Amino acid sequence: DAGVIQSPRHEVTEMGQEVTLRCKPISGHNSLFWYRQTMMRGLELLIYFNNNVPIDDSGMPEDRFSAKMPNASFSTLKIQPSEPRDSAVYFCASSLSGFEKLFFGSGTQLSVL
């Protein structure tokens, strides 16, 4: 299995631009998670989906952030407009069901200038 696939691996953009991060979960997994990691705040859960339905988005920082899961094999995390404080590594993870055993992707390193 290829594991959780995230793209792009690195993203550099200017403040105010729209950023879209992509994730392909492991086939057969029913839960998908987006985490953000910074030196100051560590790993934070942003949102998670069960069977393509958002269950808890209480970790999404503000309205500039949105996440979708149009089907079982694809999810996006969008930031519009981006700000320098959004600079972080964004991880996508998936699991068979719930939080039991998460498999993480390699992450997207986002830099907003």
Added chain:
Amino acid sequence: DAKTTQPTSMDCAEGRAANLPCNHSTISGNEYVYWYRQIHSQGPQYIIHGLKNNETNEMASLIITEDRKSSTLILPHATLRDTAVYYCIVMGYRDDKIIFGKGTRLHILP
């Protein structure tokens, strides 16, 4: 907030057993102890989890005290590739959220 307390960092000689402690004095009866690790520039990796009994898999062993207020992750023969941040997490089965604390930074020394 994380429900666990871990040392900030530890050193271990290559080839020796690495014993990583974790305190979780407020753990409730239906909560599990999970361990993940994060190697530099990679996503976190699941290692092992347990409820009451000691557990072992191909990566590590998990020893949980009888009162369940603390546990120890054991890497039996540490290698340089085991250098990572190790997270001890307490959560309910499946439906609780995984909240990562600061973890223990383990340095394996050659």
